[in-house]
Amino acid sequence: MTDLTAQLADQVRAATAAATPLRIEGGGTRAWYGRPVDGQPLKLADHKGVIDYDPSELVITARAGTPMAEIETLLAEHHQMLCFEPPSFGAAGTLGGAVATGLSGPRRPFTGALRDYVLGVRVLDGQGEALRFGGTVFKNVAGFDAFRLMAGAQGSLGVLLDVSLRVFPRPRVERSLAFDLSRDAGRDWIIEQMRRPLPLSGAFHDGHRLHVRLSGGEAAVASAAAEFGGEDEALDLWPQVRDLTHPAFQGSPVLWRIALPQTAPLPEFDGRLAWDWAGGVAWLAADEIDPQVWTWAARMDGHATLFRGAKGQVFQPLASPILKLHQRIKAALDPASVFNPGRMYEGL
Amino acid sequence: MMDGPALRAAEDFAHAGYPKSAAAILLCELDGAAHDVEEEIARVTALLTTSGASEVRLARDEDERKRFWAGRKGAFPAVGRIAPDYYCIDGTIPRRSLPKVLTEIGRLAESHGLGVANVFHAGDGNLHPLILYDAGKPGDMEAAEALGGAILELCVEVGGAITGEHGVGREKINQMCSQFSDAEREAFFALKRAFDPKGLLNPGKTIPTLARCAEYGHMHVHAGQVSHPHLERF
Amino acid sequence: MLDQFDARLDADFAALPPERLRAVLSPLLPKGGFVADVESLRAFESDGLAAYRSLPACVVLPETVDEVRAVLAACSELGVPVVARGAGTGLSGGALPFPGSVLLSMAKFNKILEIDPRARIARVQPGVRNLAISEAVAAMGLFYAPDPSSQIACSIGGNVAENAGGVHCLKYGLTVHNILKLEVVTIDGELMTIGSEALDSAGFDLMALMTGSEGLLGIVTEVMVKLTPLPEVARVLLACFDDVEVAAGAVATIMPPGSCPPAWR
16 A cells, blocks of 8 residues: 555656656556557556445555456455456556556447446656545546546556546356357357347357356356357456457557457458457458558448557557647646556557 | 326326335336346345335236336426426436436525426436426526536536436536646547537537636536535535 | 626627628538527527527537537637537536527438448447437447436437436446447547547547546547447345335445346457
């Protein structure tokens, strides 16, 4: 339990005064995600500790440097969990890193994204001023939702100090089933199932088979499983999908994540293709970067990200008016441009 | 959840089937797969009984379910029948503060000389006190406005928010000075300027100026931390 | 009363003569789309917070996105404030006219543009009523989940502006959890697409910023909403208490069950 707000604020003020860029660091497990930042490290890992957790309020508030593993263990002790199923890329991964990168796991299309569960944040702005946006209650429409804006902003808009997250009780029962269905047939099938109120919590195609997870009450899970058939399999598959350690993501120099509308056609580029998020995200393991992927993703009303093998561009290029708006938003909160400059895009 | 005054007004208006002698009622909807809902009904019934409910009743059919909700949805207009005017407040609090906050609201209402009926989204802490007043009576409207402001500041003080779903708009512009610091409000203005540099879109709403907060002059209550916590303020 | 705006405490703009506004804006609008006579303006003097009243300089009722863009660009050029209005059911005076402002009514944008039950989405104009979406898709076994008490009358554009919730939001989420994409016109008349039909987008989460921004950042001209499968059954329990404080204490013990995860997608 250490509160380093004062020291961190001093460092930010000094950086702003000298216009020195800062590279915000947590546990370092997600440093590969995004463009490299040339700046002085601003270390958050020691600014840690759970500030408040009341299971009956369904809220946990912790400092940004708190290891995610510690938070998830604490929640599990009270039969609660983070519904967005954040990926883990190493034991040192922190709450701040998870929120700043905004990544959500296989549960995302069924129970929502990380940003949906952020209730409030405390951040340092470019002046080194600690600002609180949002709070610890679910229904709160006072002021702009600057707290949700921080989720996935990769530290470009401020230094996350504390975060309040909404938590939920764990499902009473979970089961995983595998099906011999092709990528396209499996996707069509899950799209049809999602029109019904079924206890689905995961749908992943590894390139060979479809895997479906069910979560909920005993009766609903049992009746869905009986109807679906398929082959029972171990639930350990899902952490591998979440953390990208499953073989479908491995063994290639380049890994694309292509988010696309669930009913858009799947991409047809060279490489091995898997999909997660019930067909809303395609994962393409390729030997080299084909820039056509960006164009194709944009045409599908989606976007592509290079999870491995990026050279320069990592994230989908933004339309010019949108990029300008991003620059104005960054300038609003970080006028001296000291927070992770260039992390998301050149010139941002 | 509705307290006595709210549920009696709603019952007279909508004939929802609420017990008029109760001090409060709680409506709890469970939806999903049929089997799961059956299990949950048993679980929640037991929980409510243990927590002190004098009676727990399950809506027999879809008609009765709709009637129960019609009473809740009609609670606002219903209250319009027990007072010439009512003013609906919209704050959010952590659920654990509810007993304390209800007591304080009662005390604040008494000191402002007005009645209050309470409607509450129990699941998420969203509070809707309905302040009863008479716009024809000199000073009543202003007293209602002042009481509403005091209730919202109470919400901030227990760690909640000045609006759960109605928005700040013009109504709660002064209470934004309680919820946010000068620097936080300035950050909102900076974000607004990124979209609307001349400040032409919906001016005078949602984010108060520094001048307004200075004039409004209220202490800044921040996430339950007040500057002089030992002082009696209710 | 707060319906009196204060130039010193709120905002100050040079007043424009009404004939100037008419001369500039009227040609940009369809017939009857520019209103400035006091009797007609009265219909727009307040929203659901009826105790607060104030008159705008004029009301404009565009029918196309291009008209919205032209009106906003002209207002920006003139330096005249703009207050957007949906169905006018809001309870915080968000659509209360600022004195001398142009009140931009989105009432004519009342069409459901597309329903795709397979993708579980609908594309709607901002003036469409909240309940009208659920009614239009009920036969497909779907609904639009956020259900504010005013859902029979309130518009989806207003719901986005206020990030409206509803009785069932504990399970189904707020407006921000149930929309995918917005078409937004900025004060300079620029049309921007925010969000996408995919579940996330590159860059900052501008959807989060726009939702609940109460008409301060831009004018929403189209909304893509997510549709949710109707639950198999819904049952209601009514619990009675002899003591308010006991009831208040009981509330904190009720939790979403482990069989019922949040269902926003």
